[in-house]
Amino acid sequence: xxxxxxxxxxxxxxxxxxxxxxxxxxxxxxxxxxxxxxxxxxxxxxxxxxxxxxxxxxxxxxxxxxxxxxxxxxxxxxxxxxxxxxxxxxxxxxxxxxxxxxxxxxxxxxxxxxxxxxxxxxxxxxxxxxxxxxxxxxxxxxxxxxxxxxxxxxxxxxxxxxxxxxxxxxxxxxxxxxxxxxxxxxxxxxxxxxxxxxxxxxxxxxxxxxxxxxxxxxxxxxxxxxxxxxxxxxxxxxxxxxxxxxxxxxxxxxxxxxxxxxxxxxxxxxxxxxxxxxxxxxxxxxxx
Numbered sequence: 001x002x003x004x005x006x007x008x009x010x011x012x013x014x015x016x017x018x019x020x021x022x023x024x025x026x027x028x029x030x031x032x033x034x035x036x037x038x039x040x041x042x043x044x045x046x047x048x049x050x051x052x053x054x055x056x057x058x059x060x061x062x063x064x065x066x067x068x069x070x071x072x073x074x075x076x077x078x079x080x081x082x083x084x085x086x087x088x089x090x091x092x093x094x095x096x097x098x099x100x101x102x103x104x105x106x107x108x109x110x111x112x113x114x115x116x117x118x119x120x121x122x123x124x125x126x127x128x129x130x131x132x133x134x135x136x137x138x139x140x141x142x143x144x145x146x147x148x149x150x151x152x153x154x155x156x157x158x159x160x161x162x163x164x165x166x167x168x169x170x171x172x173x174x175x176x177x178x179x180x181x182x183x184x185x186x187x188x189x190x191x192x193x194x195x196x197x198x199x200x201x202x203x204x205x206x207x208x209x210x211x212x213x214x215x216x217x218x219x220x221x222x223x224x225x226x227x228x229x230x231x232x233x234x235x236x237x238x239x240x241x242x243x244x245x246x247x248x249x250x251x252x253x254x255x256x257x258x259x260x261x262x263x264x265x266x267x268x269x270x271x272x273x274x275x276x277x278x279x280x281x282x283x284x285x286x287x288x
Contacts, residue, residue, distance in 0.1 A: 090171045093160060094284050097181065100157035101273045101280075107154045108270045114152045115263045121147055122256040129249045138234040145210065145248075146219055146228050148255060149203050152262075153196065161185055174283040180276045187269055195265055199258045206251040213237045213244055 121144040128137045164172070164181065172178050218235045222228055280286065 089168075090173065091284070093164060093168065093171060094177070094280055094286070096160040097164075098277060098280055098286070100160050101184075101277050103157040104154070105270055105273050107156075108266050108273070111152060111154050112263060112266045112270075115259055115266065118147065118152065118259050119256065119263070122252055122259065125252050126249065126256070129245055129252070134245065135234075135236045135240065138236050139231055141237070142214060142218055142222070142235055143228070143230045145214065146222055148206060148252070149210075150228075151196075151199070151203075156188055158185075158188070177279055177283045180279040184269075184272055184276050187272055191265055191269065195258060195262045199255070199262070202251065202254050202258060206255065209244070209248040209251055213239055213248055 124140060125144050125148075128134050128141050131137070134141055161181070165185070169178055169182075172181075215235060215238055218231050222231050
């Protein structure tokens, strides 16, 4: 081998040596990296919360107490919230009931005035029918008699009452207030039977006498909408026989009885409405 060939061969071997050394170093590092996790996995540290750790009974007791307190406090908070909501609703119902009572009292005063006026008309009719010739007072007789079938009613403000009766009376904590409200409701319902239904029956019985004795054309001219006016001149009855007049007298008499009873009932109901107001104000510390 020539000298030049030896030099070229040594140069080629020197070029490959660094690469072989690098490969050897990388191989050693990989060996080390593989071995390190094995060393870590071999170490087992005992920890207090290890799966094999057995709890003491004090720990179980503490967890139970904490769970119980969480549930109990949630229950208490919910009760407080519900109590607050129901108390607010109770106050609203009481205020609404007071407003209804005031409205009823105002209507009762107006109704009483109308009933007293009707009684005066009834007395005038009976007086005229007792006279020898009722036709002499035809103007008054037509006018007063035409008013008799007109119903005089109170539209009770019972919205709050109906809501309370539909399961909300339990919200009222005062037994005295509940008793007063329910007694007033019974009084109102009794009125429908004792006064309104009875009066309606009498009015239906009264119509045949009107048709028999009074000229319907005169009545037609007297009525303008809801208003009843006096007739023109002095119209006469269609018939003046005693039997027909006595029948009319009888109907008017019974209408007077129910009207007079209605006045007494209005006074009683108004007085009790005032009593309900007083009870509600006292039980709930409300001002006038």
